[in-house]
Amino acid sequence: xxxxxxxxxxxxxxxxxxxxxxxxxxxxxxxxxxxxxxxxxxxxxxxxxxxxxxxxxxxxxxxxxxxxxxxxxxxxxxxxxxxxxxxxxxxxxxxxxxxxxxxxxxxxxxxxxxxxxxxxxxxxxxxxxxxxxxxxxxxxxxxxxxxxxxxxxxxxxxxxxxxxxxxxxxxxxxxxxxxxxxxxxxxxxxxxxxxxxxxxxxxxxxxxxxxxxxxxxxxxxxxxxxxxxxxxxxxxxxxxxxxxxxxxxxxxxxxxxxxxxxxxxxxxxxxxxxxxxxxxxxxxxxxxxxxxxxxxxxxxxxxxxxxxxxxxxxxxxxxxxxxxxxxxxxxxxxxxxxxxxxxxxxxxxxxxxxxxxxxxxxxxxxxxxxxxxxxxxxxxxxxxxxxxxxxxxxxxxxxxxxxxxxxxxxxxxxxxxxxxxxxxxxxxxxxxxxxxxxxxxxxxxxxxxxxxxxxxx
Numbered sequence: 001x002x003x004x005x006x007x008x009x010x011x012x013x014x015x016x017x018x019x020x021x022x023x024x025x026x027x028x029x030x031x032x033x034x035x036x037x038x039x040x041x042x043x044x045x046x047x048x049x050x051x052x053x054x055x056x057x058x059x060x061x062x063x064x065x066x067x068x069x070x071x072x073x074x075x076x077x078x079x080x081x082x083x084x085x086x087x088x089x090x091x092x093x094x095x096x097x098x099x100x101x102x103x104x105x106x107x108x109x110x111x112x113x114x115x116x117x118x119x120x121x122x123x124x125x126x127x128x129x130x131x132x133x134x135x136x137x138x139x140x141x142x143x144x145x146x147x148x149x150x151x152x153x154x155x156x157x158x159x160x161x162x163x164x165x166x167x168x169x170x171x172x173x174x175x176x177x178x179x180x181x182x183x184x185x186x187x188x189x190x191x192x193x194x195x196x197x198x199x200x201x202x203x204x205x206x207x208x209x210x211x212x213x214x215x216x217x218x219x220x221x222x223x224x225x226x227x228x229x230x231x232x233x234x235x236x237x238x239x240x241x242x243x244x245x246x247x248x249x250x251x252x253x254x255x256x257x258x259x260x261x262x263x264x265x266x267x268x269x270x271x272x273x274x275x276x277x278x279x280x281x282x283x284x285x286x287x288x289x290x291x292x293x294x295x296x297x298x299x300x301x302x303x304x305x306x307x308x309x310x311x312x313x314x315x316x317x318x319x320x321x322x323x324x325x326x327x328x329x330x331x332x333x334x335x336x337x338x339x340x341x342x343x344x345x346x347x348x349x350x351x352x353x354x355x356x357x358x359x360x361x362x363x364x365x366x367x368x369x370x371x372x373x374x375x376x377x378x379x380x381x382x383x384x385x386x387x388x389x390x391x392x393x394x395x396x397x398x399x400x401x402x403x404x405x406x407x408x409x410x411x412x413x414x415x416x417x418x419x420x421x422x423x424x425x426x427x428x429x430x431x432x433x434x435x436x437x438x439x440x441x442x443x444x445x446x447x448x449x450x451x452x453x454x455x456x457x
Contacts, residue, residue, distance in 0.1 A: 056288035060309055064319040074106040076358045079306045082110040084452040085126055086303055087422050087436030093119050098133050099166025101305040133169035135194060140164045143171045143190045148328045148337055150188035156330025159184045160204055163327035163341055166304055170196035202369040204329050206242040212286030212354035213311025216258055217251040218244045224313040224353030226364035228282035228395035235282040236275040238386050239352030240364050241266030250274055263390050267334025270366040270381040273390050282395045286354045289317040295359055295397045299383050301438040302357035308342055312350025315372040320344035329379055336366060339379040345372040355380045361394060387440055388419040398442040416443040425457055432457040
């Protein structure tokens with residue numbers, strides 16, 4: 001079980017402390033629309049839930065990513081638009097697709113990788129830069145899965161972080177010693193050429209600790225609220241699994257009885273949700289800089305390289321970039337798979353708190369290393385799998401239809417509350433659509449009205 005205390009973080013990073021403020025475990029820590037050009041920033045309203053970013057969000061991006069106000073605003077627009085183009089290209093390239101990422105100070109450039117040089121003209125015609133690489137994304141993920149299985153057999157603590165690095169076109173094994181990483185690659189039986197070894201003394205720990213980022217308490221310590229959710233008539237919030245087990249009672253930031261953990265998974269995943277009492281109301285907000293609230297409009301998954309900000313009850317509001325998706329981290333308490341690696345800092349008590357990109361929910365704080373004084377690396381549990389696993393609906397500024405997750409409407413197989421992955425197909429009003437960005441469908445976001453999320457098949 002993850003170490004949980006109300007004291008300071010352990011001096012050594014050998015403990016995988018969850019960011020529950022007691023002492024962190026180290027898991028803290030049809031016709032397709034014409035493609036946009038790579039240099040054109042997103043027009044307001046071109047993506048679901050797009051709205052003018054709050055001053056608090058822009059100020060934090062300027063501070064942490066060293067941007068001007070114009071760069072911060074343009075970056076958010078460019079990243080939202082690039083996600084749509086990348087989704088279209090992933091579908092078009094099929095098994096040749098090897099990943100996509102944005103780059104540049106304002107994320108004006110999109111690179112899409114393929115393992116077939118014949119795809120380059122298609123990529124470039126869509127306004128993206130083409131990069132021809134040896135391995136497709138499926139190959140990288142298969143290799144990562146083998147490494148994860150081998151790490152699970154060996155407890156994984158000598159090779160605590162593993163991830164698919166699309167920019168490098170390799171699977172990276174991060175370890176304090178090269179011999180441990182080499183031994184893992186051999187035990188997994190993967191082609192050594194596909195493995196990149198990154199030496200680092202980091203020992204991630206799980207972060208323990210209804211506005212996202214506010215504190216809540218369990219008997220063992222403090223965590224942070226992630227995102228407000230509903231399940232039928234019940235209200236509550238998503239948070240990290242290492243913060244509590246099913247049946248654990250919670251107390252709110254105001255020390256008033258709050259709710260009870262309904263389900264929790266850790267390790268394997270770092271997911272949980274708390275059903276709150278009737279006097280608590282779920283709202284589509286997370287706590288931003290200076291106490292200002294940031295609105296949550298949806299859960300469209302951001303690309304590698306995109307800016308992301310985090311709120312937590314210990315360190316507050318901080319921003320950074322998404323480094324890699326599909327990361328596996330071995331904490332002292334066990335391995336967590338499928339988390340996202342970021343450059344955002346976090347500290348004990350921030351566990352379970354929300355990560356948001358623009359107005360789109362990304363995930364809840366799992367673990368990491370370092371702190372917000374010297375900097376660090378953190379990992380978040382993506383929100384869409386959490387919602388899908390527990391049948392939850394994210395509370396957003398977009399009006400909900402009242403449908404339960406996955407319920408088909410009278411107009412076809414599309415349903416509000418369902419989590420859709422890139423490539424999924426649905427029907428709506430007799431037309432077939434294909435998903436181009438992973439997201440949970442919102443009540444007013446029908447496929448015909450959201451070209452940033454859907455293309456006609």
